Amino acid sequence: MNLEKYIDGEVTKEIAMELVKLKGSDLLELFKVANMTRQKYCGDKIETCTITNAKSGKCSEDCKFCAQSEKYNTCITTYPMKDLDTLEEECKVAIDHNSDRFSIVTSGRGINQGTKDYETIAKFAEDMTKDGKIEICCSIGLLSEEELRYLKGKGINRFHSNLQTSIKSYRDIVATTHNVEDRIETIKNAQKAGMKICCGGILGMGETWEDRMDMAFTFKELNVDAVPLNILNPIPGTPHGNREILSADEILKTIAIYRLILKDTGIKVIAGRESILKDFMGNAFLAGANGMMIGGYLTINGRSVEDDFKFIENLKKLWER
Known part of the structure; x- marks a missing residue:
């Protein structure tokens, strides 16, 4: 099967669904071609x-x-917004670790203008972008164009909001409290404000292959700058707490097809990189991925930063061969 034509050629949804069927040596060829595409475009x-x-x-x-929804009993640690000094100290640690970006992530529907939390985020961004040592991002819920434009002026140049799944299946994961259109509107508001967009999803919530491909083409249509792919680590107490964990081949196949669809868009492997992929973690970066989160996630710890950077150095040597 000639897959190299897809390095530069357009991958339609129909083609993507055919690629889903690949197995064995054809699947390994898909990973190889996705890696070649990553190298060419990223x-x-x-x-x-x-x-x-x-x-x-x-x-x-x-x-x-x-785990952070008040609707479920997950026994996580809860706390209000961290103060400015704490946020700035954490950001300085990220700078010391040579991280490219530092993002403030908050629970809740949105951190909106006129609140103390919103002003804390704005002041943090203003302080930490003065010397240009790190890019500042935020993931703070549903906001208006005006609210986002103000934050852009304070130094936040990238906004994060995940779609999580396909548009048609969104109601399967968020039953009542907001619509997928609310998220898409916020993404478009951030783009109008001049921000880059980080928008991804979660694999392993019972979605179909068609859902996964639909989500990829929504990212393409929205022209997002980075796609973080999380792998569900079922959390007891949530409705998805008993889900079966995805196999490594499904995860890697998804990453590879996303690379062929999205070409030069950053594809990051986020939550589940260590805990779900385990021995296959490196394969994700030989199948099209080109980014990762270091230093832990929201309610789950990651590996040590030192181990991650050793991994990155070894990976670069593989990419050079």
Whole structure:
């Protein structure tokens, strides 16, 4: 099967669904071609980002996968917005670790203008972007264009909001509290404000292959700059707490097809990189991925930063061969 034509050629949804069927040596060829596509369009740099769980738990939304929703009993640690000094110290650690980006992530429907939390984020961004040592991002819910434009003026140049799944299946994971259109509107508001967009999803919530491909083409249509792919680590107490964990071949196949569809868009492997992929973690970066989160996730710890950078150095040597 000649897959190299897809390095430059357009991959339609119909083609993507045919690629889903690949097995055995054809699947290995898919990974090879996805890696070649990554090298051509994205180069040999691993993009790294660090996040802080700046406001944890007691979220009003009913996302079925999330430990932070107040609707579920997950026994996580909850706390209000971290103060400015704490956020700035955490960001300085990320700078010391040579992370490319630092993102403030908060639970809740949105951190909106006129609140103390919103002003804390704005002041943090203003302070930490003065010397240009790191890019600042935020993932703070549903916001207006005006609210996002103000934050862009303070130094936040990238906004994160995941679609999580396909548009048609969104109601399967967020039952009542907001619509997928609310997220898409916020993404478009951020683009109008001049921000780059980080928008991804979660694999392993019972979605079909068609859902996964539909999600990829939505990212393409929205012209997002980076796609973080999380792998569901079922959390007891949530509606998805008993889901079967995805196999490595499904995850790697998804990453590879996403690379062929999205070409030069950054594809990051986020939550589940260590805990779900385990021995196959490196394969994700030989199948099209070019970014990762270091230093832990929201309510789950990751590996040590030192181990991640050793991994990155070894990976670069493989990419050079």
